[in-house]
Each structure stands twice: as structure tokens, then as C-alpha cells.
Amino acid sequence: xxxxxxxxxxxxxxxxxxxxxxxxxxxxxxxxxxxxxxxxxxxxxxxxxxxxxxxxxxxxxxxxxxxxxxxxxxxxxxxxxxxxxxxxxxxxxxxxxxxxxxxxxxxxxxxxxxxxxxxxxxxxxxxxxxxxxxxxxxxxxxxxxxxxxxxxxxxxxxxxxxxxxxxxxxxxxxxxxxxxxxxxxxxxxxxxxxxxxxxxxxxxxxxxxxxxxxxxxxxxxxxxxxxxxxxxxxxxxxxxxxxxxxxxxxxxxxxxxxxxxxxxxxxxxxxxxxxxxxxxxxxxxxxxxxxxxxxxxxxxxxxxxxxxxxxxxxxxxxxxxxxxxxxxxx
Ligand code: UFG
Numbered sequence: 126x127x128x129x130x131x132x133x134x135x136x137x138x139x140x141x142x143x144x145x146x147x148x149x150x151x152x153x154x155x156x157x158x159x160x161x162x163x164x165x166x167x168x169x170x171x172x173x174x175x176x177x178x179x180x181x182x183x184x185x186x187x188x189x190x191x192x193x194x195x196x197x198x199x200x201x202x203x204x205x206x207x208x209x210x211x212x213x214x215x216x217x218x219x220x221x222x223x224x225x226x227x228x229x230x231x232x233x234x235x236x237x238x239x240x241x242x243x244x245x246x247x248x249x250x251x252x253x254x255x256x257x258x259x260x261x262x263x264x265x266x267x268x269x270x271x272x273x274x275x276x277x278x279x280x281x282x283x284x285x286x287x288x289x290x291x292x293x294x295x296x297x298x299x300x301x302x303x304x305x306x307x308x309x310x311x312x313x314x315x316x317x318x319x320x321x322x323x324x325x326x327x328x329x330x331x332x333x334x335x336x337x338x339x340x341x342x343x344x345x346x347x348x349x350x351x352x353x354x355x356x357x358x359x360x361x362x363x364x365x366x367x368x369x370x371x372x373x374x375x376x377x378x379x380x381x382x383x384x385x386x387x388x389x390x391x392x393x394x395x396x397x398x399x400x401x402x403x404x405x406x407x408x409x410x411x412x413x414x415x416x417x418x419x420x421x422x423x424x425x426x427x428x429x430x431x432x433x434x435x436x437x438x439x440x441x442x443x444x445x446x447x448x449x450x451x452x453x454x455x
Contacts, residue, residue: 126150126151126152126189126190126192127144127152127191127192127193127195127361128151128152128154128186128189128191128194128195129141129151129153129154129194129195129197130153130155130176130197130198131155131160131197131199131239132153132154132155132160132197133155133157133160133161133164133171134155134159134160134164134197135164135305135306135308135350136292136295136354137160137197137198138164138166138304139304139351139353140195140357140358141153141165142166142299143354143355144358144361151168151170152169152171152172152191153165153169153170153171153172154172154174154176154182154185155171155173155198156174157173159200161450163451164304164307172185176196176220176221176223177215177216177219179227182223182224187231191231192233192235192365193235193237193361193364193365194224194228194233194236194237195236195237195357195361196221196224196238196239197239198216199216199217199239200212200216200265203243203263203265203409204407204408204409205265206268207264207408207409213264213268214264214268214271217268217269217272218271218272221272221275225275229279229283234283234284234285235287235364236364237289237290237360237364238273238287238289238290239269240270240272240289240290240291240373241269241292242291242292242293242294242375242416243261243262243265243269244259244266244269244273244291245258245260245261245266245414246258246259246260246262246266246411247262247411248411248413248414251413252379252415252416252417253377253414253415253416253417254375254419255374255375255420262411263409272289276289276371277371280369284369285371286364287370287371287372288363288364288370288371288372288373288374289372289374290373290374290376291376291416292348292353293345293375293378294313294347294348295350295353296315296347296436296437297315297347297349297350297431297436298350298442298443299350299351299439300439302443302445302446302447304443305439305440305447306450307451307452309452314384315347315387315437315440317329318387318388318391319395319440319444320444321399322392322399323448327400328399329388329399329401330403330404331384331385331388331403331404332405332406332407333404333405333406333407335406338383338412340385340386342383342384343384343411343412343413344381344382344413344415345381345382345414345415346377346381346415347433347436348376348431349430349431349435349439351430352376352378352429352430352431355427356374356376356421356425356427360425363425374418374424375416375420376416376418376427377417377418377429378416378418378429379416379418380415380433381413381415382433390434391437391441394441395441
């Protein structure tokens with residue numbers, strides 16, 4: 126059985142579906158602070174609880190025979206992390222040390238960790254490799270990099286095997302349209318544009334038009350959430366099947382799109398025109414973040430299967446079916 130912390134969240138819930146499709150048994154631990162109970166497939170065992178609660182973890186590991194852990198549970202908004210850094214160090218760093226302590230006590234030594242491209246900071250190259258310098262520019266990125274360092278130390282001291290996956294911009298939704306991205310206060314670009322085109326918001330703001338990019342707006346590497354999920358399945362197979370290993374992989378597509386290009390693609394797919402407002406830069410936004418996925422392709426045979434169009438089409442299907450996400454029944 127696999128423990129998935131944060132399995133009621135956006136990426137976690139998509140990974141859980143793919144684990145179940147592979148007939149892997151899953152127990153989800155989630156405190157539902159940002160996750161949604163409705164996002165969790167009925168076929169899993171669900172525990173409502175906090176990763177910081179050592180007793181809950183002890184009980185969970187004693188109840189089930191857990192072979193490995195996929196650790197999503199964390200706080201993950203860059204802007205919020207600047208205003209509330211302690212929340213990030215507590216939920217992301219302290220919580221993970223507690224999880225590791227209990228795991229190791231129970232002789233569970235395999236972990237997949239949700240990391241981020243925010244570990245790189247403001248890059249000085251067009252394409253980011255895993256060996257590119259890591260100089261995070263916000264507490265969120267720092268908290269995730271700290272955990273990567275803790276994992277590395279634990280692998281040496283306690284024989285821990287881990288794979289850290291640095292996500293670029295996760296987007297899109299399950300093809301069923303039944304699960305997707307839903308945040309109480311949405312900050313991400315694609316859902317914001319689509320919710321606007323659905324009539325839920327009166328405008329879409331472009332944060333900054335004076336970046337050093339061809340159209341002046343920020344470029345990001347958008348990756349479909351099902352492609353992310355596929356990488357987790359491969360990582361888990363590697364961890365469970367093999368010898369001790371430690372690895373860090375980028376998960377991106379190698380292609381970048383500007384904010385303007387994203388809005389245009391959303392207009393094309395939905396057949397609606399956006400009311401676009403030009404706004405100031407958002408603090409902490411790098412101009413361009415694009416991944417090389419060469420390493421994960423070489424070592425795990427992973428490559429993205431979904432295009433930007435697929436990402437926007439599946440996200441649009443989700444928002445059309447669930448205009449309030451999980452927050453309210455239609
Ligand atoms: N943007 C807008 N208008 C919006 C929302 C976003 O112009 O309404 C812009 C942002 O300024 C940025 C781009 O669209 O340039 C993408 O923004 P998102 O908020 O969708 O995503 P981020 O790139 O800021 O964040 C993502 C992940 C974080 C991760 C970060 C690394 O969500 O978890 O990448 O930089 F840390």
C-alpha cells in the first residue's frame with residue numbers, strides 16, 4: 126500500500142487516480158485545509174489528519190503495511206509565502222521532518238517528494254537543467270529546496286531512497302472532467318483566464334508587459350497534470366523495484382508560452398473574447414522558466430504526452446462541468 130499525503134489536492138488527486146488505475150492500493154492523508162474530500166476517489170482509504178501530527182502518522186503506519194510514501198501535502202503559493210514565511214517553513218519543512226522521523230522509525234525508506242521549479246530562482250539560462258544553480262527568491266522555493274537537502278542528508282545517514290520531482294507549471298484536468306484545479310482564491314493563470322471566459326470574473330490581468338521576452342509577458346512551461354501523474358507512477362516503480370536511489374528530476378515540457386499566448390489559446394478554444402487588463406509586475410515572478418526534461422526521459426523513459434491545447438481543453442471541460450469547482454453544487 127502507498128501513502129499519499131495531500132491526496133485531496135489538485136496534483137495529488139490526479140496521481141491517486143493513476144495509482145488506482147495501476148491497481149496500486151492507496152491511503153490518503155489530508156487535513157483538507159486546501160484539498161477537497163470530493164476530489165478523492167471512493168476506492169481509497171481516506172484519513173483526515175495532519176502530517177505534523179506524529180501520533181496520527183504512527184497510527185497510520187501501524188494500521189497499514191505501507192511500502193512507500195508520495196508526499197504532496199504542503200503550502201504552495203509564492204506570494205503567500207512572502208507574507209507568511211513561518212507557515213511555509215512549518216508546513217513544508219517541519220512537517221516533512223516529522224514524516225521522515227516516523228517513516229524511518231517504521232523502516233519505511235522510500236519517498237517521492239513534490240518539489241518545484243521555484244527552487245531555481247531567477248535563472249540566467251533559457252532552459253533549466255537539474256544542475257542549474259538553485260537560488261530561490263521566495264520562502265516557498267526555499268522551503269522546498271531545504272527539504273531536498275534534508276532528504277539528501279537522510280539518504281546518507283539512514284539509507285533513505287527518494288525521488289524529488291520539480292514541477293514546472295501544472296495545469297489541465299482529468300479527461301473525465303470530474304476532477305480538476307480548485308482553489309478558494311485562484312491565483313494561477315489558466316484557471317483565472319478560463320473562469321473569466323466562463324463569466325465568473327469580470328477581467329483577466331496580465332502582470333507585467335515589460336519582461337525581456339518577445340511580447341514582454343512572462344514565459345512559463347505548462348505541463349498537464351496527467352503527465353505529472355505518469356511521472357509519479359514511473360518514479361514509484363523505480364523506488365519500489367530497485368536498489369537504493371536518490372534523484373532529482375525536472376518535470377516540464379521544454380516549451381514555453383507567454384501570458385499573452387495563453388490568453389489567445391484560451392480564447393481560441395472557448396470561442397470567447399477576454400477582457401484583458403495590463404497590470405504591474407507581480408513581485409517575485411521570473412521572466413522565463415522552461416525545463417529540460419532530458420534527464421527524466423533518459424532515466425525513466427518519461428516524456429510529456431499532452432500539448433498546450435490538450436491542457437486548456439481539459440481544464441475548460443472541468444470548469445464548464447464545475448463552475449464552482451468543489452466549493453458549491455450547481
Ligand atoms: N499571471 C497573470 N495573470 C494572472 C495570473 C498569473 O499575468 O491572473 C502570470 C504570472 O505573473 C506568471 C504567469 O502568469 O507570469 C504564471 O503564473 P501562475 O500563477 O499561473 O504560476 P507561477 O509561474 O507563478 O507559479 C507556478 C506554480 C508555483 C511555483 C512557481 C514557480 O504555481 O507553485 O510556478 O515560479 F512555485
